[in-house]
Amino acid sequence: MRERRTDGDTTGTERRSSLLDAIRGVKWPALRAVAGALPGAHHSRLRGSAPELSEYRVYRQGDDPKRIDWRLLARSDRAYIRLAEDRAIVPTMLIVDATASMAFPVSTLGKWRLACDIAVGLAAVAHASRDPVGLVIVRGGELRQIPARTRRGIVGEIAAALDATVPDGQAPIAPCLARLRSRLRAVIVSDFLGDADDVRGRVGEIAAAGGEVHAIHVVADEELDPPMRSVLAVDPEDEAVARPFLADSRAAYLERFAEWRSQLAAGWRSEGLSYTLAATSEPASRVVRRVAGVALGARAVPSSVREEAR
Amino acid sequence: VTLTAPLFAWMAGAAALVVVLLHLLAWRRPPRALLPTARFAPDAPMRTVSRAVRPADLALLALRVLLLLLVGFALAGVRFVPKREGTARVIVVDRSLGAAISKASADSARAAFRAGDAVVLFDSVAREVSAPARDSIVPASEFAAPGLLSAGLVAAERAAERLGRAHDSVEVVIFSAFPAAGIDAATAGIRHLWPGRVRAVRAVRLPNDTAVARVPAIRATADDPVAAALALGGPVAGGSDVRVARETVTADDSAWARAGHTVVAWAASLGSAASSRSTPDTAFALTALGGGGATGASAATVVAPFQRLAIPLAGHVVARWSDGEPAAAEQALGDGCLRTVAVQVPGAGDLALTPAFRRFAVRMAEPCRATRPWAPASDSVLATVLSPTVPRDSLSRAAASVGDVPSNSALAPWLLGLAIVAAVGELLLRRERANATA
Numbered sequence: 001m002r003e004r005r006t007d008g009d010t011t012g013t014e015r016r017s018s019l020l021d022a023i024r025g026v027k028w029p030a031l032r033a034v035a036g037a038l039p040g041a042h043h044s045r046l047r048g049s050a051p052e053l054s055e056y057r058v059y060r061q062g063d064d065p066k067r068i069d070w071r072l073l074a075r076s077d078r079a080y081i082r083l084a085e086d087r088a089i090v091p092t093m094l095i096v097d098a099t100a101s102m103a104f105p106v107s108t109l110g111k112w113r114l115a116c117d118i119a120v121g122l123a124a125v126a127h128a129s130r131d132p133v134g135l136v137i138v139r140g141g142e143l144r145q146i147p148a149r150t151r152r153g154i155v156g157e158i159a160a161a162l163d164a165t166v167p168d169g170q171a172p173i174a175p176c177l178a179r180l181r182s183r184l185r186a187v188i189v190s191d192f193l194g195d196a197d198d199v200r201g202r203v204g205e206i207a208a209a210g211g212e213v214h215a216i217h218v219v220a221d222e223e224l225d226p227p228m229r230s231v232l233a234v235d236p237e238d239e240a241v242a243r244p245f246l247a248d249s250r251a252a253y254l255e256r257f258a259e260w261r262s263q264l265a266a267g268w269r270s271e272g273l274s275y276t277l278a279a280t281s282e283p284a285s286r287v288v289r290r291v292a293g294v295a296l297g298a299r300a301v302p303s304s305v306r307e308e309a310r
Numbered sequence: 311v312t313l314t315a316p317l318f319a320w321m322a323g324a325a326a327l328v329v330v331l332l333h334l335l336a337w338r339r340p341p342r343a344l345l346p347t348a349r350f351a352p353d354a355p356m357r358t359v360s361r362a363v364r365p366a367d368l369a370l371l372a373l374r375v376l377l378l379l380l381v382g383f384a385l386a387g388v389r390f391v392p393k394r395e396g397t398a399r400v401i402v403v404d405r406s407l408g409a410a411i412s413k414a415s416a417d418s419a420r421a422a423f424r425a426g427d428a429v430v431l432f433d434s435v436a437r438e439v440s441a442p443a444r445d446s447i448v449p450a451s452e453f454a455a456p457g458l459l460s461a462g463l464v465a466a467e468r469a470a471e472r473l474g475r476a477h478d479s480v481e482v483v484i485f486s487a488f489p490a491a492g493i494d495a496a497t498a499g500i501r502h503l504w505p506g507r508v509r510a511v512r513a514v515r516l517p518n519d520t521a522v523a524r525v526p527a528i529r530a531t532a533d534d535p536v537a538a539a540l541a542l543g544g545p546v547a548g549g550s551d552v553r554v555a556r557e558t559v560t561a562d563d564s565a566w567a568r569a570g571h572t573v574v575a576w577a578a579s580l581g582s583a584a585s586s587r588s589t590p591d592t593a594f595a596l597t598a599l600g601g602g603g604a605t606g607a608s609a610a611t612v613v614a615p616f617q618r619l620a621i622p623l624a625g626h627v628v629a630r631w632s633d634g635e636p637a638a639a640e641q642a643l644g645d646g647c648l649r650t651v652a653v654q655v656p657g658a659g660d661l662a663l664t665p666a667f668r669r670f671a672v673r674m675a676e677p678c679r680a681t682r683p684w685a686p687a688s689d690s691v692l693a694t695v696l697s698p699t700v701p702r703d704s705l706s707r708a709a710a711s712v713g714d715v716p717s718n719s720a721l722a723p724w725l726l727g728l729a730i731v732a733a734v735g736e737l738l739l740r741r742e743r744a745n746a747t748a
Binding site: 102242 | 340341342343344345346347348349350351352353354
């Protein structure tokens with residue numbers, strides 16, 4: 001992988017520090033109860049012997065007699081067992097698209113910088129909840145993966161890997177998703193200009209298996225509002241796609257691009273997946289908060305669901 | 311510079327202007343720019359029309375404009391002609407009908423001559439004086455048959471066409487006595503080939519068309535056969551101006567001939583007017599050649615044995631023996647002439663009384679050509695023939711042959727050749743541009 005030495009390391013470090021400061025304290029709970037056994041910060045489907053009482057349930061044959069509330073049995077002569085909510089961890093994998101389309105605008109690499117900041121921010125938030133955090137960089141011709149770890153310094157490692165990457169080439173994201181475990185939280189940071197349909201099919205499988213998938217759609221302002229001058233627009237990933245971008249075709253472009261974005265968002269959301277649109281003009285911290293906020297909005301998991309899960 | 315068909319030049323100019331405008335509105339490919347979402351732009355042709363203040367691709371534009379202008383000016387027939395100014399004249403002088411008449415015409419022509427005029431002299435043939443000057447207009451020293459006006463007009467029109475390239479107008483002035491015999495059927499058509507003005511100046515000398523027809527005077531013995539034949543032949547047109555001398559020609563005869571009359575020296579015996587043959591022999595036929603002209607006389611032939619004892623003096627042959635040897639000849643003498651007849655008429659027999667010999671004798675007694683009466687063309691005929699009105703059927707011919715501008719241009723092949731070179735260059739340059747933008 002080609003190493004990139006940013007000429008503005010100081011500026012990048014300051015930007016990254018301000019980002020981490022801005023998202024300090026942000027919680028990113030799982031969208032639904034997780035099935036993990038390791039103690040963590042997310043609601044677990046398992047009911048265990050945590051000191052925090054959740055509810056009583058009539059003792060059934062097969063329950064562990066140790067969990068019978070003997071005092072209640074003594075007072076009411078009925079055998080109840082104490083149920084307590086377990087907390088578990090959620091392995092979080094950040095899949096960052098580093099194909100050539102992310103290196104846009106060419107002068108500022110705005111899309112790539114925003115994707116990196118979002119990934120680092122989400123990694124920091126997840127790591128703050130003691131969740132294992134990993135990274136997959138999808139770049140043309142190669143694939144770099146950092147397994148999900150909870151160790152100290154994993155966020156810095158992720159940030160370093162991202163900073164050392166220059167977006168280039170063309171590569172599909174779906175094959176990378178196939179190698180991931182099903183029960184995890186996958187965050188895809190991409191412009192989805194590649195194999196969007198295949199990705200959605202794969203993440204649907206992950207979601208059906210109990211996983212959690214977040215799609216963060218990175219869009220440059222220059223894509224949302226292109227300049228008025230006439231150019232021959234060339235797709236950086238496929239130079240065969242060259243279209244004249246003229247003043248009179250701008251309206252049609254905006255209409256078709258907006259329609260595609262709405263269809264993409266509707267497709268993800270129709271399958272119960274999280275979709276967040278991130279423009280380069282928006283601070284990464286706000287995007288991170290919005291992604292985490294989606295989870296907070298869905299945090300109230302009905303107890304009946306948890307019961308069924310048990 | 312002049313153009314045969316200016317419309318083509320105008321069309322070429324308009325086409326060149328259109329090409330320039332098209333270069334201002336040239337189709338061009340917009341600059342490339344990376345855009346990951348390019349796929350959402352409508353698919354359209356890669357090139358687009360754009361307006362510019364300065365024409366695009368100046369080299370290609372120059373070649374195209376050059377190509378159009380070259381073709382246009384080649385088709386327009388561009389020519390370089392000298393600047394025209396002034397009026398030129400073609401002086402046409404008739405040198406026929408003898409020295410006196412031609413002198414009158416020449417005198418008038420010399421008076422009218424100006425520097426720069428072209429001079430054409432004609433009688434039965436015409437020629438243009440290469441370096442015309444006043445002194446180059448000289449009358450004829452000898453008699454000549456009535457000049458052919460058609461021949462003079464042809465030479466004059468050639469000179470006029472040449473002068474017309476350098477002058478605003480050209481006038482043809484003809485100095486002649488304008489005998490009716492000099493105007494033939496072709497004269498009017500030839501004159502109408504020249505659309506310019508033709509002015510006729512008639513020579514002051516009046517023709518001798520008032521001569522009386524009578525039996526010529528003959529000085530001979532009483533039993534002279536020629537006198538008998540002439541007496542039987544009847545009056546001769548202009549016979550009053552003819553004197554037949556069957557004896558020696560005298561000084562009085564010569565003076566009379568110089569005054570414009572005809573003396574026929576027909577010696578009865580070997581006389582001074584003719585020289586003797588070295589070897590006398592016998593001829594068996596004799597012919598007086600057809601004179602034509604105003605008298606309209608035809609040939610007169612006598613078939614009989616004649617002793618050839620003498621030969622006529624050198625001059626214009628008017629009769630020949632059957633073997634072609636001259637039998638009679640005439641030579642100018644002053645304003646008249648002396649005709650020598652070297653035919654010995656036998657005194658015995660009736661040869662002189664035969665109709666054939668009578669006709670021969672009458673022919674020999676006719677006035678000389680120089681003194682023969684001739685009829686001038688009437689003013690109405692002259693005005694009709696030399697009228698500037700171009701007949702409808704001759705209009706196209708006149709315009710085609712004597713027009714100011716010839717239909718072809720010497721520059722056209724060169725311009726077309728350059729146009730082909732420009733077309734090839736434009737093709738190569740356009741291909742290079744296409745490869746560069748591909």
